[in-house]
Amino acid sequence: MKKVRVRLGSNSYDILIGPGLLMRTGVKLKEIGFSDKLVIITDPTVKNLYGNTLKQSLTSSGFEVLLLEVPEGEEQKSLETAGRLYHELTDFYTERTTPIIALGGGVIGDLSGFVAATYLRGVPLIQIPTTLLAQLDSSIGGKVAVNHGLLKNKIGAFYQPRLVISDITILETLPAGDLSDGLAEAIKYGVIWDGEFFTYIEENLDQIKSLDARAVETIVFRSAKIKAEVVEKDERDFGQRNILNYGHTIGHAIESVSDFKVQHGEAVAIGMLAAARISNKLDILDENEVNRLKKVIARAGLPTQIPTLQLERLIQAMKHDKKILQGKIRFVLPKSMGEVFITDEVNSSLVEQVLVEWNEQT
Numbered sequence: 001m002k003k004v005r006v007r008l009g010s011n012s013y014d015i016l017i018g019p020g021l022l023m024r025t026g027v028k029l030k031e032i033g034f035s036d037k038l039v040i041i042t043d044p045t046v047k048n049l050y051g052n053t054l055k056q057s058l059t060s061s062g063f064e065v066l067l068l069e070v071p072e073g074e075e076q077k078s079l080e081t082a083g084r085l086y087h088e089l090t091d092f093y094t095e096r097t098t099p100i101i102a103l104g105g106g107v108i109g110d111l112s113g114f115v116a117a118t119y120l121r122g123v124p125l126i127q128i129p130t131t132l133l134a135q136l137d138s139s140i141g142g143k144v145a146v147n148h149g150l151l152k153n154k155i156g157a158f159y160q161p162r163l164v165i166s167d168i169t170i171l172e173t174l175p176a177g178d179l180s181d182g183l184a185e186a187i188k189y190g191v192i193w194d195g196e197f198f199t200y201i202e203e204n205l206d207q208i209k210s211l212d213a214r215a216v217e218t219i220v221f222r223s224a225k226i227k228a229e230v231v232e233k234d235e236r237d238f239g240q241r242n243i244l245n246y247g248h249t250i251g252h253a254i255e256s257v258s259d260f261k262v263q264h265g266e267a268v269a270i271g272m273l274a275a276a277r278i279s280n281k282l283d284i285l286d287e288n289e290v291n292r293l294k295k296v297i298a299r300a301g302l303p304t305q306i307p308t309l310q311l312e313r314l315i316q317a318m319k320h321d322k323k324i325l326q327g328k329i330r331f332v333l334p335k336s337m338g339e340v341f342i343t344d345e346v347n348s349s350l351v352e353q354v355l356v357e358w359n360e361q362t
């Protein structure tokens with residue numbers, strides 16, 4: 001088992017990473033001082049696969065367990081679902097010290113985190129992420145939220161978990177598309193923070209894709225460590241945490257233009273490549289580095305071309321991105337593998353030119 005400590009003063013916590021950790025959850029929770037009762041929030045797929053193992057681990061450590069189920073899908077990240085959960089929690093809660101365990105992907109993590117942050121003005125949160133994206137990214141850093149109308153993730157809080165348990169064996173049941181989605185985030189960490197990690201992914205991608213335990217543990221561990229370091233520097237997202245948005249300016253535009261038919265990881269992959277091309281156009285990033293990125297994205301099973309959407313719509317959507325200021329777009333641009341910078345000075349005409357040229361090539 002590997003461990004990453006997220007150092008945030010009195011809100012510090014550990015991320016435990018390794019195979020078979022789910023069945024040790026009860027013991028781990030006792031070690032950090034919990035006893036008595038707890039609540040699990042999960043979705044039907046994850047409940048069927050892992051609900052019993054978790055329940056058994058907890059009851060054999062003496063916990064009384066309430067399991068609450070939420071249907072699958074992004075639309076469940078809503079105030080309505082949170083309201084239903086508050087209602088279901090009422091009879092069970094006698095103490096604010098009773099923790100909520102989020103067992104699932106990013107949807108369950110964000111929703112349960114929001115409920116934990118707000119119910120009784122805050123009850124302890126434990127994250128047990130079950131998708132690669134959730135293990136590498138969404139379970140770490142304390143951003144919890146629900147959507148409201150068109151406002152995605154806009155109703156929320158910074159609320160750190162007390163413990164994150166990433167059991168890598170759980171990833172074996174993930175559909176291939178969801179694995180690629182998570183890989184996009186691992187590649188992102190390599191580009192924004194750690195060139196050696198990028199090389200590790202290049203060299204071990206086949207093992208990672210075939211879920212070799214050592215390789216998967218390594219990428220979850222190194223990604224978690226990078227995310228923890230970024231969050232430690234800027235817990236409340238006032239500056240440096242923005243580098244985590246690498247690939248997201250164009251990525252978000254692609255998601256919205258495609259009515260969210262293009263998956264998040266796919267959109268981010270295209271966005272990362274677009275930002276690398278812009279950086280190359282500005283003579284900042286070497287062409288060879290753009291090609292390295294393109295190769296690794298393709299090998300991860302992610303797209304390297306703008307999908308057959310009308311380019312005009314994409315450019316229009318980008319212009320509505322909240323990061324746009326007077327014809328200039330905010331971008332996180334790579335200088336090399338492992339180093340990026342944030343700029344508000346990229347001209348939308350340059351972006352358009354890069355996208356048009358790229359579209360013509362493909």
Ligand SMILES: NC(=O)c1ccc[n+]([C@@H]2O[C@H](COP(=O)([O-])OP(=O)(O)OC[C@H]3O[C@@H](n4cnc5c(N)ncnc54)[C@H](O)[C@@H]3O)[C@@H](O)[C@H]2O)c1
Pocket residue numbers: 043044045046049072073074077104105106107108110130131133134137138139140141142143144153170171172173174175178181
């Ligand atoms: N809080 C943050 O910092 C942060 C960061 C990135 C993304 N997010 C959020 O994360 C969400 C996306 O999360 P996601 O990609 O994990 O998707 P998800 O939570 O929707 O899960 C995808 C599907 O995979 C299934 N699943 C989960 N684990 C499984 C397993 N081990 N085996 C088989 N099936 C499994 C789920 O039932 C679900 O149907 C979005 O809402 C996004 O906004 C949050």
